[in-house]
Amino acid sequence: VPTKDGFVDYRTWSNLVEPEDLPQQEAILQNTAKLGGHSAREFRIRRPKDKEIRYIQAVETARKNAQGQIEWVVGTNLDVTERTLANNWLMDTKTRLALGIQVAGLALTEVDYNTNLNHLTVEAARLFGLGETAITVPRETVHATFHPDDRDELMRRINESLDPAGNGL
Numbered sequence: 001v002p003t004k005d006g007f008v009d010y011r012t013w014s015n016l017v018e019p020e021d022l023p024q025q026e027a028i029l030q031n032t033a034k035l036g037g038h039s040a041r042e043f044r045i046r047r048p049k050d051k052e053i054r055y056i057q058a059v060e061t062a063r064k065n066a067q068g069q070i071e072w073v074v075g076t077n078l079d080v081t082e083r084t085l086a087n088n089w090l091m092d093t094k095t096r097l098a099l100g101i102q103v104a105g106l107a108l109t110e111v112d113y114n115t116n117l118n119h120l121t122v123e124a125a126r127l128f129g130l131g132e133t134a135i136t137v138p139r140e141t142v143h144a145t146f147h148p149d150d151r152d153e154l155m156r157r158i159n160e161s162l163d164p165a166g167n168g169l
Contacts, residue, residue, distance in 0.1 A: 021044050
């Protein structure tokens, strides 16, 4: 909650932090206040007006007085909810994709046309008869595994799909 002077007292802050996050966050903050230095962390708060969970990134620095004693801690809290939710969604999507690939028994190959290399997953290496580990090989190595009866047609289709004047299919 923004304040006129930019300061938020400890009680206001601690009442907003999610209860399961609070002990660790207090420990980090107290450690910074006791030992000095800097800290950086992330935690969740529940916004008072709508009870929505927000993800906060915090950084603090302990400030010392002229005698070298820690006098106060200054920090900044940044709402990183959208970034955190997007990262969570991406990780969930990656997990679902990996599970789908595993269940479907798919083999993936990433082709780098700048280096002319194919990056094969373990399953793709197995499929092409190129071993039992993920590997990177020249495209020609993969093309050499095509059945002789299919090779001309596959190469025609590959070249057609790479032709800038073609339809990409």
